[in-house]
Amino acid sequence: MINLFYVHGSENHFYILDQTLLDKTLDDQELVNLTKQITSQSSNLNPADGLLVINQSNHEDALAQMRVINADGSEASMCGNGLRCVARYLSSKYHKDSFKVETMSADLLVNKHGELANNVPAFSVEISPVRFDNKSFPFDNLNTTNILNKALPEINDHLRFTAIAVPNPHLISFVENDHDLNETLGEIGKKLNDPNPYFTDGVNVNFAKILSRNNLFVHTYERGVGFTNACGTGMSATSLAFAINFPNLVDIKEPINVYNPGGMVQTKVHDTPNKQWIELIGNATFVGKLSVNESNLHSANISNENSEFIDSSEEKYYQKFVESIK
Numbered sequence: 606m607i608n609l610f611y612v613h614g615s616e617n618h619f620y621i622l623d624q625t626l627l628d629k630t631l632d633d634q635e636l637v638n639l640t641k642q643i644t645s646q647s648s649n650l651n652p653a654d655g656l657l658v659i660n661q662s663n664h665e666d667a668l669a670q671m672r673v674i675n676a677d678g679s680e681a682s683m684c685g686n687g688l689r690c691v692a693r694y695l696s697s698k699y700h701k702d703s704f705k706v707e708t709m710s711a712d713l714l715v716n717k718h719g720e721l722a723n724n725v726p727a728f729s730v731e732i733s734p735v736r737f738d739n740k741s742f743p744f745d746n747l748n749t750t751n752i753l754n755k756a757l758p759e760i761n762d763h764l765r766f767t768a769i770a771v772p773n774p775h776l777i778s779f780v781e782n783d784h785d786l787n788e789t790l791g792e793i794g795k796k797l798n799d800p801n802p803y804f805t806d807g808v809n810v811n812f813a814k815i816l817s818r819n820n821l822f823v824h825t826y827e828r829g830v831g832f833t834n835a836c837g838t839g840m841s842a843t844s845l846a847f848a849i850n851f852p853n854l855v856d857i858k859e860p861i862n863v864y865n866p867g868g869m870v871q872t873k874v875h876d877t878p879n880k881q882w883i884e885l886i887g888n889a890t891f892v893g894k895l896s897v898n899e900s901n902l903h904s905a906n907i908s909n910e911n912s913e914f915i916d917s918s919e920e921k922y923y924q925k926f927v928e929s930i931k
C-alpha cells in the first residue's frame with residue numbers, strides 16, 4: 606500500500622505522491638490522469654488544488670525532486686505552498702532540517718523554521734529564479750517586453766499591473782476595493798487563462814490590498830486551478846512587487862506579513878546585486894492520508910475507503926505520520 610498524504614500550506618491543499626516508494630513510477634499521462642481524478646469536484650475525496658510528485662533527484666546537491674501538477678493537468682514550474690509541505694515530508698523522512706529540492710528551473714533551499722503560530726510548525730523555502738522579461742511568462746501583444754506598474758488597456762481600463770515570474774508566471778495588481786479584489790480578479794483571471802492573445806500559456810493573477818507598512822492581503826486566481834485560498838509563489842511575487850512599487854511602505858530588512866483567504870505567511874525580499882529572490886515562510890500542515898494500492902495510482906482510481914484524517918492537534922497525528930514513513 607502507498608500513502609497519498611493530504612496536506613496544505615495556508616489552506617492551499619495538495620496530495621503528495623512519493624514515487625521513490627513505488628515499484629514502477631507513473632508516466633506523465635498517468636500523473637495527469639491521477640491529478641484530474643483526485644482533484645475533481647465529483648470525487649468523494651477531500652478537495653485539493655493539485656498533486657505534488659516526489660521523485661529521485663540526480664542533482665548531487667538536491668535531496669529529491671518535486672514536480673507540480675495543477676488540477677487541470679497542466680504542469681507548473683514551481684509551487685511555494687507545496688514546496689513547504691514537500692520540505693516537511695522530506696525533513697521527516699531523511700531527518701534533515703536544511704537541504705535543497707530540485708524543481709523544474711532550480712534546486713531550491715528549504716529550511717525548518719520556528720513556529721509562526723503555536724503548535725503549527727513552519728518551513729521556509731527559496732522562491733527563485735526571478736524574471737521580468739516577457740519570454741519568461743510568456744506574454745505578447747501588449748506593446749512591451751516587461752510590465753512594471755503599467756496600465757494594460759487591453760486587459761483592464763483602470764488598474765496598473767506588474768508581471769514577475771518566480772519562475773512560474775504572475776500578474777499582479779494593487780487594488781483599493783473589494784469589488785476589484787474579487788469580481789474583477791475573477792474576470793481577468795478567467796480571461797487570461799482561457800485561450801487569449803496575451804498570456805498564451807496562462808498566468809496566475811494576484812490582486813493585493815496594502816494593509817499597512819509590510820502588511821498585505823493577497824487574493825489569487827491560479828493558472829490551471831482558478832481561485833485558491835492562497836498561492837505561495839503568488840504571495841512571494843506580490844511581496845517583491847510591493848517592495849519595487851511602494852519602497853516607502855516596505856522595509857526589506859523586516860519580514861512582510863501576507864494575509865490570504867486561507868491564513869497568513871511571511872515573506873522576506875532578498876535584493877542582492879547578483880540575485881533577487883524571496884523567502885517564503887509558513888505552515889506545512891499534514892491533515893491526513895489515503896492508503897491506496899499502487900495499481901490504483903496507475904489507473905487513477907482513488908477512493909477514500911482506506912483513509913485516516915486528523916481529528917486532534919496536528920502534531921499528535923504528525924508523530925504517527927513520521928512513524929509510518931520510517
Ligand SMILES: N[C@H](CCC[C@H](N)C(=O)O)C(=O)O
Nearest residue numbers: 681684685686773836837838
Ligand atoms: N497554479 C500555479 C502552480 C501552483 C502555485 C501555487 N499553488 C503556489 O503555492 O505557489 C501555476 O500554474 O503556476
